[in-house]
Amino acid sequence: MVMMPKRVKHRKSQRGKMKGNASRSNFVAFGEYGLQALETSWITARNIEAGRVAATHFLHREGKVYLRIFPHKPVSAKPLETRMGKGKGEPEFWVARVRPGQVMFEIGGVTEDVAKQALVRVAHKMPIRCRFVKRRHLL
Amino acid sequence: MEKSLLLKAEIREHTGSKSAAKVRKQGRIPAIVYGHKKEPVAISLDVRNLVEGLHHGHRLMDVQIGKKRQKMIVKDLQYDYLGKDIIHVDLMRVDVTETVKVTVPIELKGTAKGTQEGGIIAEHTDHVEIECKVTDIPETIVVSVKDMDVGDALHAGDIELPEGVKLSGPPETLLVTCSLVAAAKTAEEVEEEAPAAPEVIGEVKEPEEQPSEEEGKRGPVG
Numbered sequence: 249m250v251m252m253p254k255r256v257k258h259r260k261s262q263r264g265k266m267k268g269n270a271s272r273s274n275f276v277a278f279g280e281y282g283l284q285a286l287e288t289s290w291i292t293a294r295n296i297e298a299g300r301v302a303a304t305h306f307l308h309r310e311g312k313v314y315l316r317i318f319p320h321k322p323v324s325a326k327p328l329e330t331r332m333g334k335g336k337g338e339p340e341f342w343v344a345r346v347r348p349g350q351v352m353f354e355i356g357g358v359t360e361d362v363a364k365q366a367l368v369r370v371a372h373k374m375p376i377r378c379r380f381v382k383r384r385h386l387l
Numbered sequence: 388m389e390k391s392l393l394l395k396a397e398i399r400e401h402t403g404s405k406s407a408a409k410v411r412k413q414g415r416i417p418a419i420v421y422g423h424k425k426e427p428v429a430i431s432l433d434v435r436n437l438v439e440g441l442h443h444g445h446r447l448m449d450v451q452i453g454k455k456r457q458k459m460i461v462k463d464l465q466y467d468y469l470g471k472d473i474i475h476v477d478l479m480r481v482d483v484t485e486t487v488k489v490t491v492p493i494e495l496k497g498t499a500k501g502t503q504e505g506g507i508i509a510e511h512t513d514h515v516e517i518e519c520k521v522t523d524i525p526e527t528i529v530v531s532v533k534d535m536d537v538g539d540a541l542h543a544g545d546i547e548l549p550e551g552v553k554l555s556g557p558p559e560t561l562l563v564t565c566s567l568v569a570a571a572k573t574a575e576e577v578e579e580e581a582p583a584a585p586e587v588i589g590e591v592k593e594p595e596e597q598p599s600e601e602e603g604k605r606g607p608v609g
Contacts (some may be wrong), residue, residue: 256585269468280510284469312507312568339584349468357507357568384470385492385513385527 270349279356311358422480497533516556
């Protein structure tokens with residue numbers, strides 16, 4: 249397991265629904281460029297880590313990568329070849345809930361061209377369609 | 388210096404999200420006009436003219452409502468969930484001689500000294516709140532980062548403002564820093580640091596089983 253919370257209130261959670269669009273975290277706030285989600289999905293901790301590694305590897309210690317999502321939600325699963333019943337399975341992995349508009353990754357301290365190339369590599373690691381966004385200076 | 392733009396507005400008879408959506412379908416943007424202790428008026432503006440004007444740095448606008456022409460400044464913009472399209476505009480009535488408080492974006496100029504030593508420039512705030520005459524609103528405030536070394540920080544109070552412009556926000560607001568980037572953690576390091584399972588709040592850990600002394604002392608009853 250890669251990223252997960254240090255402390256939780258409940259070990260297991262229900263699946264829940266993800267309706268609508270992101271109403272927060274939908275603009276670039278820390279870096280200069282960002283990767284915005286265009287679909288609703290669970291992004292696993294492995295996806296996030298793969299994206300982070302792809303970006304930092306491409307940047308060669310230049311610039312800074314910001315992660316705007318964190319896997320707060322545990323997903324449980326039953327072991328293979330187990331009969332149904334006997335209660336809910338054990339937490340298997342952790343996911344971040346992402347809705348359209350959410351800025352997932354940000355990069356600062358590099359040129360637009362470099363940031364675009366790095367974020368394209370991150371986008372390939374994501375299970376959803378994404379788009380490259382710039383910081384909005386207009387009001 | 389501030390440029391002015393002429394926009395023709397139509398008064399909106401109906402307000403609310405449904406009628407605003409209808410207005411947007413017609414290629415217009417719903418807006419509200421307020422200020423000068425007059426009643427607020429719901430209007431709509433042409434998308435193309437407004438967006439073009441904003442991209443050219445216009446903040447002061449001449450808005451024609453019916454036959455009356457008034458000077459207004461753009462106070463707020465609302466965007467859709469992707470941050471692509473403007474969905475609503477707040478306009479405030481102003482006089483040319485009036486002093487107003489506005490937020491203006493800052494523009495970083497130059498390459499910092501510290502970047503040659505491995506540092507990066509981080510922009511913590513991309514705008515400053517200023518007070519100036521309506522006609523003197525600058526498009527951007529240029530901040531030179533040329534002399535910034537690793538570990539240096541630039542606050543709102545440190546920047547040079549154009550003539551007739553006063554800082555109205557707190558001068559200690561952090562704008563830009565130049566700092567070294569910590570080495571990125573490898574996947575193995577991240578995995579080592581992460582706990583196997585998170586601690587559950589309120590869950591009492593079961594103590595290890597030990598033979599209790601009381602049980603041992605108790606003899607057979609009777």
